[in-house]
Amino acid sequence: MTDTIKPSATRIATKWAFIGLAITIVLTYAFELLDxxxxxxxxxxxxxxxxxxxxxxxxxxxDELGGYMTFGQGFSAGFRYALFSGLLSALFTYIYLGFLSPDQWTKAMEVAQAQMEEKGTMTDEQVKVAMDFTNKYGMIMTVFAIAVGSAIMGAILSLIGAAIFKKERSIYDNDQEVIEQQPAE
Structure with a gap:
């Protein structure tokens, strides 16, 4: 009797999340390079x-489950990917804006201030207060929004993906496996 290792949704989701992080890093620097x-x-x-x-x-x-997956298993795998991807992207964003390219954060703050002043709905004092708040807490709020936004969007997409990839075993599929696993006489 051979022991089979059950596929790990966490392992698969983590692998794809790190691939996603690499793509995010490349896109981020491409956007910066191309201005x-x-x-x-x-x-x-x-x-x-x-x-x-x-x-x-x-x-x-x-595929690792043998071609069959319940809706719940599909949702779980997709949501884990979204969660891990969101956390890795948030961490990268914090490091990127805080240490690797802080000038990008400065540019974003200048654009935000110019937009507030252009609208004309705020006084100069209100714009100053808003910018002070954004300079103090904006990066943390951005990172938090990335993590939470990825989880929410990932939950919705995981529901859709689980419905697409769901393929549950029928009683006939289980009988066929028993026949295939019996040793030949």
Whole structure:
């Protein structure tokens, strides 16, 4: 009798989350090198690898389970990917904006201040208070928003992916496995 190792959704999700982190790092530096405005529509490019890797996590997990996966198993694998990916992206963002490229944070603050002043709905004092608050807590709020946003978006996408990749065993599938596992006489 051979012991089979049960596939680990956590291992698979972690692998794809680190691949996603590598893609995020490359895209971040590409945007910086090409001087693409982070507030432009190009920022949505980052969602494509997130979605693709979440679905690949679910597909790989189903494949490792022998081609069968319940809805709950699919959701769990996808959500783990989203959670790990969000945490890794948040950590990278903190390191990137705080230490590697703090000038990017400074640029973002200048753009935010200019937008507040341009709207004209705030007094100079209110803009100053808002900018002081943003300079003090903005980076932490950004990192928190990335982690939570990834988890929320990942939960929704995991539901969709689980519905797509779900393939539960029927009683006939179980009978076929028993027949295939019996030794030949």
């Amino acid at each position: 693409i405005d982070p507030n432009s529509a190009a920022k949505y490019i980052n969602y494509i690898p997130f979605i693709a890797l979440l679905l690949l996590t679910q597909k790989e997990y189903r």
